[in-house]
Structure formats: C-alpha cells, structure tokens
Amino acid sequence: MSEDENRLRLGVNIDHVATVRNARGGSWPDPVRAAKLAERAGADGITAHLREDRRHITDPDIEALAETLTVPLNFEMAATDEMQAIALRHVPHAVCIVPEKREERTTEGGLEVAKDENRLAHFIAPLRDAGCRVSIFIAADRKQIEAAHRIGAPVIEIHTGAYCDAHAEGRFADRDAELERIRDMAAFADSLGLEVHAGHGLGFETVGPIAAIPQVKELNIGHFLIGEAIFSGLDNAIAHMRRLMDAAR
Numbered sequence: 001m002s003e004d005e006n007r008l009r010l011g012v013n014i015d016h017v018a019t020v021r022n023a024r025g026g027s028w029p030d031p032v033r034a035a036k037l038a039e040r041a042g043a044d045g046i047t048a049h050l051r052e053d054r055r056h057i058t059d060p061d062i063e064a065l066a067e068t069l070t071v072p073l074n075f076e077m078a079a080t081d082e083m084q085a086i087a088l089r090h091v092p093h094a095v096c097i098v099p100e101k102r103e104e105r106t107t108e109g110g111l112e113v114a115k116d117e118n119r120l121a122h123f124i125a126p127l128r129d130a131g132c133r134v135s136i137f138i139a140a141d142r143k144q145i146e147a148a149h150r151i152g153a154p155v156i157e158i159h160t161g162a163y164c165d166a167h168a169e170g171r172f173a174d175r176d177a178e179l180e181r182i183r184d185m186a187a188f189a190d191s192l193g194l195e196v197h198a199g200h201g202l203g204f205e206t207v208g209p210i211a212a213i214p215q216v217k218e219l220n221i222g223h224f225l226i227g228e229a230i231f232s233g234l235d236n237a238i239a240h241m242r243r244l245m246d247a248a249r
C-alpha cells in the first residue's frame with residue numbers, strides 16, 4: 001500500500017466561512033476562496049454541508065465548489081429528494097448523509113439508519129451508482145454501524161461531538177469513555193469492511209487520540225479551524241492541525 005493510501009486525510013469543512021458571510025447577507029468572505037486557500041494549505045478534501053435551511057452553505061456555493069476545486073468535494077446532505085437531486089446534478093467525489101433538525105444549532109446526533117434501512121438503502125443506491133463515495137454520518141453505535149453496512153454504504157463517519165463536548169466541559173471520564181467507544185466501533189466497522197472516517201467538534205486539543213485510531217482514514221474538521229483562522233490564518237490553522245494528525249500516527 002502506498003504511503004499516500006496510509007495517510008490520514010484531512011477534509012476541511014468550510015461551512016462557517018459562509019456563516020460569517022451570511023451574517024451580513026453579502027458575498028464576503030467567500031467560502032470558495034477559503035476552499036482554494038485550504039487546498040494550497042494541504043487539505044486533502046473540502047467538505048460542505050448544504051443544509052435544507054441554507055443557514056450557511058448555499059446552492060451557488062456548491063455550484064462554484066464543484067466547478068473550481070482540484071481536491072475532492074465531500075457534499076454533506078440530508079436524506080431528502082431535494083438533496084439527492086442536487087447531488088446527482090453535481091456528482092461530487094463523495095456524499096455524506098447526515099441527520100438534520102431545523103431547530104438544532106449543529107448536527108446533534110448520528111443518522112438513525114437502523115430505523116430507516118429500507119428507505120436509506122434505496123436512497124443511496126443512485127448516488128453510489130453515479131460514482132459518489134457514499135458515507136453515513138453516525139454515532140459510535142454497533143447497531144447503526146451494522147445497519148449502515150447492510151444498506152450498502154462503503155464508508156461511515158463517526159460523530160465525535162460527544163467526545164469533544166465532554167472534553168470542553170471538563171467531563172474527562174465521560175470523554176475517555178466516549179473515546180474508548182469510538183476506538184471499539186472504528187475497529188468493528190473496519191472488521192465489516194467499512195472505511196472509517198470521523199468528525200464533528202474536533203480541535204487541537206481533541207484531534208490526537210482520534211487521529212491515532214489506526215482504522216480511521218479521514219477526519220472532517222471545520223468549525224474549530226475557521227474559528228482558529230481568525231487568530232492565526234486558515235493556512236496556519238490547517239498546517240498546525242496537519243502536524244498534530246501526523247504526530248499522532
């Protein structure tokens with residue numbers, strides 16, 4: 001296996017550049033400019049979440065990203081007909097199916113695959129057949145991982161939010177328990193032949209133990225990097241994150 005194939009990939013999520021832009025309703029800062037900067041800074045991919053309420057990334061953003069990126073686009077989307085049609089129009093490198101609730105501040109939980117297997121199996125089939133790498137954003141839960149495997153998803157992305165929240169709130173025993181659960185479920189998913197990714201809430205203080213999990217092949221990180229960019233620049237924030245990821249392997 002080439003060194004590249006072993007490299008832990010970093011997907012930079014640029015949603016919250018659009019959050020800042022939308023705060024004034026104008027066109028600055030441009031998420032696409034941020035994506036191009038992230039590419040130059042070493043991002044292995046760009047992740048963008050087109051939410052149903054378009055609170056940050058918009059349809060023109062996705063159009064522009066699909067046209068200009070030179071690294072893979074990971075299109076995060078809810079399991080709706082509207083989003084499926086948009087994905088099939090652009091055929092991004094990857095799609096990640098995520099749960100959405102209008103009232104949530106951010107993605108709170110993983111997709112409830114186990115309760116919706118038949119619909120989701122039919123939902124992802126045309127995306128997979130079109131050539132998109134289909135990922136399911138789920139909790140570190142055996143039942144959900146088994147269901148993701150049964151519906152034919154080749155990739156899962158483990159939600160690291162509970163782990164990161166516990167760290168931020170000083171609940172270190174909870175944090176360590178969450179980390180153990182993520183480690184166990186990454187190994188279990190790998191044993192089923194699933195490719196394992198992880199993301200949500202990761203920052204400089206929390207990325208190391210997740211990056212050290214050998215079965216994890218890709219991290220998607222956004223909110224922390226965009227926040228850190230305010231202080232040190234997006235390129236420096238990405239470079240620092242990259243160093244921490246490499247040091248953990």
Ligand SMILES: CC(=O)[C@@H](O)[C@H](O)COP(=O)(O)O
Nearest residue numbers: 015049076098106107199200
């Ligand atoms: C699925 C996921 O964890 C991220 O894409 C996250 O959803 C970022 O977008 P929000 O901050 O709008 O939740």
Ligand SMILES: NCC(=O)COP(=O)(O)O
Nearest residue numbers: 013199200201220222223
């Ligand atoms: N799927 C996770 C992602 O894309 C980035 O999440 P966050 O770092 O913005 O919380």
